[in-house]
Amino acid sequence: MIIQGxxxxxxxxxxxxIRIEGNQIVEVGAxxxxxxxxxxxxxxxxxxxxxxxxxxxxxxGESQTYKEDFCTAGAAALNGGVVHVADMPNNPVPPITxxxxxxxxxxxxxxxxxxxxxxxxxxxxxxxPLTFPVPYKAYxxxxxxxxxxxxxxxLDETLSQYRGCNVSFHCEDPILLDEHANAAxxxxxxxxxxxxxxxxxxxxxxxxxxLRGKLCHYSVGEGLPLIREAxxxxxxxxxxxxxxxxxxxxxxxxxxxxxxMQMNPPLRTIADRKxxxxxxxxxTLDYLATDHAPHTLEENEQGISGxxxxxxxxxxxxxxxxxxxxxxxxxxxxxSENPGEFVNPYIAPLKFGKIEPGYTxxxxxxxxxxPVTIQREDLKTKxxxxxxxxxTFPGSIEAVFVEGQKTR
Ligand SMILES: O=C1C[C@@H](C(=O)O)NC(=O)N1
Numbered sequence: 001m002i003i004q005g006x007x008x009x010x011x012x013x014x015x016x017x018i019r020i021e022g023n024q025i026v027e028v029g030a031x032x033x034x035x036x037x038x039x040x041x042x043x044x045x046x047x048x049x050x051x052x053x054x055x056x057x058x059x060x061g062e063s064q065t066y067k068e069d070f071c072t073a074g075a076a077a078l079n080g081g082v083v084h085v086a087d088m089p090n091n092p093v094p095p096i097t098x099x100x101x102x103x104x105x106x107x108x109x110x111x112x113x114x115x116x117x118x119x120x121x122x123x124x125x126x127x128x129p130l131t132f133p134v135p136y137k138a139y140x141x142x143x144x145x146x147x148x149x150x151x152x153x154x155l156d157e158t159l160s161q162y163r164g165c166n167v168s169f170h171c172e173d174p175i176l177l178d179e180h181a182n183a184a185x186x187x188x189x190x191x192x193x194x195x196x197x198x199x200x201x202x203x204x205x206x207x208x209x210x211l212r213g214k215l216c217h218y219s220v221g222e223g224l225p226l227i228r229e230a231x232x233x234x235x236x237x238x239x240x241x242x243x244x245x246x247x248x249x250x251x252x253x254x255x256x257x258x259x260x261m262q263m264n265p266p267l268r269t270i271a272d273r274k275x276x277x278x279x280x281x282x283x284t285l286d287y288l289a290t291d292h293a294p295h296t297l298e299e300n301e302q303g304i305s306g307x308x309x310x311x312x313x314x315x316x317x318x319x320x321x322x323x324x325x326x327x328x329x330x331x332x333x334x335x336s337e338n339p340g341e342f343v344n345p346y347i348a349p350l351k352f353g354k355i356e357p358g359y360t361x362x363x364x365x366x367x368x369x370x371p372v373t374i375q376r377e378d379l380k381t382k383x384x385x386x387x388x389x390x391x392t393f394p395g396s397i398e399a400v401f402v403e404g405q406k407t408r
Contacts, residue, residue: 001404002032003363005039007355008046010333018045020361023350023403027357037406042369043398044328047355048083048362050339051313053168053216053240053289055144055306056117059091060107068294068382073310074113075380076292078407081314081397083115083362084352085292086343089122089137090145096122098130115402116350118343120168122147125154128161133346136167137216140198141174143264144293144305150174152201159205166345167206168214171198171223172265186258186305187250187266192220195265199223203230206237213237214342217291219245219265221275224284238338240289241276243309243316244387249273259301260387263293266305281326286338288317288331294383308381312388314364315372318395322368336364350403365399372396 001020006013007028017035019027039045056073057064068076070087077085095101101121108117121130123138124147139148140155149155151174159167176194183189199215203226206213215227218239230237244263249270253261261267279285290313293306300306309316317335320326340353350360372395374388400407 002035003037003039003045003401004035005043005045005365006041008044008328008332009355010329010337013328018355020404023361025355025357025359025361028355037399039365039398042367044366044368045355046332046364046366047336047340047353047359048401049081049313049317049335049364050084050343050352051077051082051290051292051310052086052287052339052342054085054087054292054310055090055294056087057091057294058107058111059093060103061093063092066382067296070108070111070113070117072380072382073292074115074117076308076310077115077313078400078402079311079380081364081366081400082310083364083400083402084118084343085115085310086118086120086135089120090139090143090147092145094122094124094145094147095119096124096127098132101130101134114407116347118346123158123162123167125149125158127158129165135342135346136162136165137170138167139170140202141172141177141194143170143172148174156205159209159211162211163209164211166212168216169198169202170216171195171202173197173201186262190264190266192222192268192272195220196223196226199226203227203235203237206230206235211236215239217242217245217265217289218285219268219272219276221272224275224279228284238286239284240287241280241285242289242291243312244307245273245276246280247316248387259303260297260307262300262303262305263291263307264305277324280334281330283333286334287342288334289339294381296383297385307387308383308385311379311381312374312386312393314366314397315374315393315395318366318368319393322394361401361404363401365397366395367398368395370396
């Protein structure tokens with residue numbers, strides 16, 4: 001199969017052709033032959049985009065599959081132009097041992113979703129590493145689910161087992177969260193200082209135990225200098241940012257939308273939101289990762305935290321490019337290349353992130369001239385709603401190729 005159009009990588013854009021054999025890219029060049037698919041100049045072809053922070057709500061207990069499951073999350077991902085995802089471990093039956101991880105993996109295989117899922121293993125009080133390489137997730141304080149630490153000392157003790165591992169951190173300090181527990185609003189109960197304090201601690205842990213660290217859903221401007229400073233000292237630390245922390249802030253909150261707009265960490269100030277956009281542009285933030293966290297609307301109204309975002313991933317990227325003036329090359333870095341680099345050590349023979357020979361033939365094609373208004377009936381997530389309903393993004397998904405097959 002030969003595909004022709006404007007190819008985007010983090011280093012540049014070129015009008016070229018891609019030759020695909022089976023599920024692999026075998027050649028990229030100016031004139032390889034008669035194309036099977038040609039995309040117009042309105043379109044940009046990216047290596048398949050990856051969302052490395054999602055909650056598919058599926059485990060062997062199946063007690064939360066009324067919200068989502070591996071297949072509906074996979075369908076929502078494809079709808080949003082996402083060709084691979086990494087699923088978080090805060091399930092009712094959390095994957096924290098070889099046995100429970102294998103059980104979740106087997107359950108995933110039975111479901112057979114339309115795209116590749118990488119599974120995180122959870123770190124909880126007293127757990128120890130699995131006997132095979134996986135990415136890990138540590139919830140520093142309570143969020144959604146039971147997988148969290150009551151004190152940071154307890155986390156330190158547990159992490160001493162995980163020397164050299166790949167650990168992602170949910171940065172909210174449990175003691176400070178406790179101190180604010182009686183404040184009036186969700187944002188005041190989980191203020192910026194919780195995230196900043198937790199960032200300091202996570203960076204200490206990354207240094208102390210030589211971790212490959214990742215800070216999840218980063219949301220506070222004041223924490224960014226800490227991350228830059230740690231990197232300048234050679235610490236291995238990368239950072240995610242969500243669509244909601246880039247698009248919404250506390251000025252968007254009303255009495256009517258508080259349920260839909262509740263997540264952990266919460267929406268921050270306008271200044272924080274602008275700092276996140278700037279940091280994503282200059283590269284302190286490494287991944288656009290949605291924290292796709294489906295709950296029913298009723299559950300959100302009752303005070304549970306999380307927003308669904310997979311269906312709207314690609315359309316949101318066109319907002320970054322066209323309205324926020326990100327370059328397509330920057331988008332290739334944080335939507336395709338860095339997410340690919342994060343999962344590639346765990347998913348051989350698949351290899352995501354670049355349009356180069358030897359990589360998996362998954363592609364996300366965005367149309368920058370065809371706007372889309374987000375409507376409930378177009379969503380594939382089982383929870384059935386989006387915080388972007390009614391919002392028009394300036395571009396949309398033109399096509400998605402998954403492992404050598406055109407899927408839409
Ligand atoms: O950390 C998290 C977890 C997530 C969920 O619903 O699982 N929802 C959130 O808002 N933040």
